Amino acid sequence: KMACLSCLLEYGTVKIIVIRNKAVGSVFRLIHYVCVVRKSYQVKDSVISTVTTKVKGTGFTNISGLGAHVWDVADYNIPPEGESSFFVLTNMIITPNQMQSSCPELPDQSTICMSDSDCTEGSSDVRGNGIQTGLCVNYSETVKTCEVLSWCPLEIDTDLPENPLLAAAENFTVLIKNTVTYPKFNFHKRNILPDVNSSYLKQCEFNRITDPHCPIFRLKDMVAEAEEDFQTMATRGGVLGILIDWSCDLDFPEHYCGPKYSFCRMDNKNPENNVAPGYNFRFAKYYKTTDDVETRTLIKSYGIRFDVIVFGTAGKFNIVPTIVNVGAALTILGLVSPVKSAVLGLGLTLFSSLCLLLLLLINYTNIQYVFCCQEYTGHLPDMVDLLQKDCIIDQQLQVLPRRSHPDWCLCGCCLPSNQPQEQLCCRRSIGRCITTSSQFGQLVLSRPVLEAVLLYREPLFELTEGEEQTAAFRHCVYRQYISWRFGVPPKESLPVMPSCSVWRIRELFPSKVGDYTGLRISRTRSPMSS
Numbered sequence: 460k461m462a463c464l465s466c467l468l469e470y471g472t473v474k475i476i477v478i479r480n481k482a483v484g485s486v487f488r489l490i491h492y493v494c495v496v497r498k499s500y501q502v503k504d505s506v507i508s509t510v511t512t513k514v515k516g517t518g519f520t521n522i523s524g525l526g527a528h529v530w531d532v533a534d535y536n537i538p539p540e541g542e543s544s545f546f547v548l549t550n551m552i553i554t555p556n557q558m559q560s561s562c563p564e565l566p567d568q569s570t571i572c573m574s575d576s577d578c579t580e581g582s583s584d585v586r587g588n589g590i591q592t593g594l595c596v597n598y599s600e601t602v603k604t605c606e607v608l609s610w611c612p613l614e615i616d617t618d619l620p621e622n623p624l625l626a627a628a629e630n631f632t633v634l635i636k637n638t639v640t641y642p643k644f645n646f647h648k649r650n651i652l653p654d655v656n657s658s659y660l661k662q663c664e665f666n667r668i669t670d671p672h673c674p675i676f677r678l679k680d681m682v683a684e685a686e687e688d689f690q691t692m693a694t695r696g697g698v699l700g701i702l703i704d705w706s707c708d709l710d711f712p713e714h715y716c717g718p719k720y721s722f723c724r725m726d727n728k729n730p731e732n733n734v735a736p737g738y739n740f741r742f743a744k745y746y747k748t749t750d751d752v753e754t755r756t757l758i759k760s761y762g763i764r765f766d767v768i769v770f771g772t773a774g775k776f777n778i779v780p781t782i783v784n785v786g787a788a789l790t791i792l793g794l795v796s797p798v799k800s801a802v803l804g805l806g807l808t809l810f811s812s813l814c815l816l817l818l819l820l821i822n823y824t825n826i827q828y829v830f831c832c833q834e835y836t837g838h839l840p841d842m843v844d845l846l847q848k849d850c851i852i853d854q855q856l857q858v859l860p861r862r863s864h865p866d867w868c869l870c871g872c873c874l875p876s877n878q879p880q881e882q883l884c885c886r887r888s889i890g891r892c893i894t895t896s897s898q899f900g901q902l903v904l905s906r907p908v909l910e911a912v913l914l915y916r917e918p919l920f921e922l923t924e925g926e927e928q929t930a931a932f933r934h935c936v937y938r939q940y941i942s943w944r945f946g947v948p949p950k951e952s953l954p955v956m957p958s959c960s961v962w963r964i965r966e967l968f969p970s971k972v973g974d975y976t977g978l979r980i981s982r983t984r985s986p987m988s989s
């Protein structure tokens with residue numbers, strides 16, 4: 460139980476100052492866990508926000524039926540109020556001069572007729588365009604259909620222009636004004652930052668590298684950031700998310716807290732089948748002819764809907780969670796009993812200052828701290844318990860069966876393999892896959908749990924992106940899975956994991972080159988090996 464005290468404890472900086480002291484070492488290890496890994500010394504609050512938008516730009520079209528036409532913001536931006544979700548029209552099917560009259564229905568199985576007796580006066584089909592008059596009339600030279608009372612001529616929406624009519628929309632810009640509040644901390648801020656002046660705002664344009672704080676975005680750039688092609692997306696329409704992340708650590712000065720923008724396509728660009736792709740809706744413009752007949756131009760509009768989504772949590776130092784979490788962490792690390800830690804908690808005011816001090820040291824002086832500790836072996840259930848309290852499961856738990864799963868696979872989620880040890884299914888009859896269980900998400904895939912376990916084993920582990928990190932995460936997930944399903948395996952042995960779980964894990968933490976060594980037996984690891 461006293462794992463952390465039983466080895467040499469060291470605390471070092473880049474200047475290689477080494478303090479060999481059990482007490483200091485274990486206190487810093489504790490601070491590291493509570494402060495750096497969990498940030499448990501903070502109270503948290505979620506962001507509240509409002510968004511308004513304003514699109515700018517003009518486009519020109521010259522199409523039959525409409526003639527030469529200049530499109531300004533009032534034409535293509537729907538709705539015009541400038542809400543957090545706005546639509547920019549890029550492609551359309553126009554049906555001009557529609558009037559209330561009668562005309563032949565568009566031909567399909569139920570509307571083609573030979574004589575008037577095939578049509579029923581007064582009947583209407585929800586999928587049709589109007590109310591039948593009971594007559595069977597010429598639709599074309601060869602086809603006759605039932606006549607309907609409707610807005611005539613009817614819209615024929617089968618030939619959508621292959622290139623977006625309003626191609627110029629790629630150069631339109633949008634100004635996004637976003638105000639956020641963290642009510643618990645009485646914190647208010649806009650995405651137009653205090654150092655931005657009006658002359659800058661008039662000509663700036665968002666660029667991740669040169670102008671990351673400019674709130675004016677070119678539509679094409681946003682779509683490109685989401686790794687999509689504007690003209691392709693504009694043809695059939697789509698939905699693009701503009702994500703603004705306001706996550707902040709309010710222990711640092713206010714100007715460190717700013718918006719971080721990212722973009723992603725929200726609708727599925729390649730659905731399993733190609734039915735009903737993109738995004739479109741219809742609207743009409745009404746007017747009266749000189750002889751006072753109500754007439755309209757019907758527009759089936761295709762375009763991109765931009766949804767601005769604001770999210771974030773802020774944390775700020777608070778003594779109460781610090782005491783609670785330090786107490787809990789002490790218990791987990793096996794340093795004190797629960798009863799003692801409750802008593803001890805009250806005397807921990809000093810600890811919170813150490814907490815902040817360590818954070819400041821890490822960020823401002825680039826200190827590297829070294830802890831020596833034995834390999835992590837036990838306490839896992841305790842730790843999971845603690846972490847679960849505010850653990851957010853961010854992995855999608857929904858797992859769809861694979862198209863070509865082998866016969867021996869009863870959950871439908873395995874992949875074929877030649878290796879006998881990779882052909883294991885954990886089910887005896889057809890049914891749900893173990894990877895869809897919530898325990899799989901919580902114990903095996905939860906990011907906070909994994910990070911904590913990794914840092915517990917390897918305090919110097921860098922939680923950055925990279926092939927090596929992904930491999931470490933993958934192996935950590937295997938270990939988590941094994942301790943969840945099998946407990947501690949006997950020496951020099953390794954349980955075989957079901958194929959569905961192995962591949963699910965590999966998908967989430969993939970190896971770029973595609974070589975998977977799996978988990979190797981390592982009983983003789985030295986504590987500081989990397």
Ligand SMILES: *[C@@H]1O[C@H](CO)[C@@H](O)[C@H](O)[C@H]1NC(C)=O
Nearest residue numbers: 519520521522523526527528
């Ligand atoms: C629009 O197109 C028509 C023929 O397609 C052409 O005669 C006319 O000049 C065009 N108008 C403009 C303003 O380009």
Ligand SMILES: *[C@@H]1O[C@H](CO)[C@@H](O)[C@H](O)[C@H]1NC(C)=O
Nearest residue numbers: 596597598599600601602603
């Ligand atoms: C309908 O089409 C038929 C055959 O094409 C033609 O003989 C007839 O005159 C047409 N009726 C009307 C009202 O145009």
Ligand SMILES: *[C@@H]1O[C@H](CO)[C@@H](O)[C@H](O)[C@H]1NC(C)=O
Nearest residue numbers: 625626627628629630631679
């Ligand atoms: C958008 O602007 C760029 C540069 O200003 C120009 O090269 C491009 O042709 C414009 N796109 C359209 C569709 O007009």
Ligand SMILES: *[C@@H]1O[C@H](CO)[C@@H](O)[C@H](O)[C@H]1NC(C)=O
Nearest residue numbers: 654655656657658659660663
């Ligand atoms: C506005 O800000 C820009 C850059 O932030 C700066 O170069 C410029 O001098 C400022 N203009 C005024 C009038 O303050």
Ligand SMILES: *[C@@H]1O[C@H](CO)[C@@H](O)[C@H](O)[C@H]1NC(C)=O
Nearest residue numbers: 494495708711818819821822
């Ligand atoms: C230290 O600074 C980095 C940016 O340089 C920041 O991402 C990180 O959150 C800071 N660390 C702490 C503990 O606040």
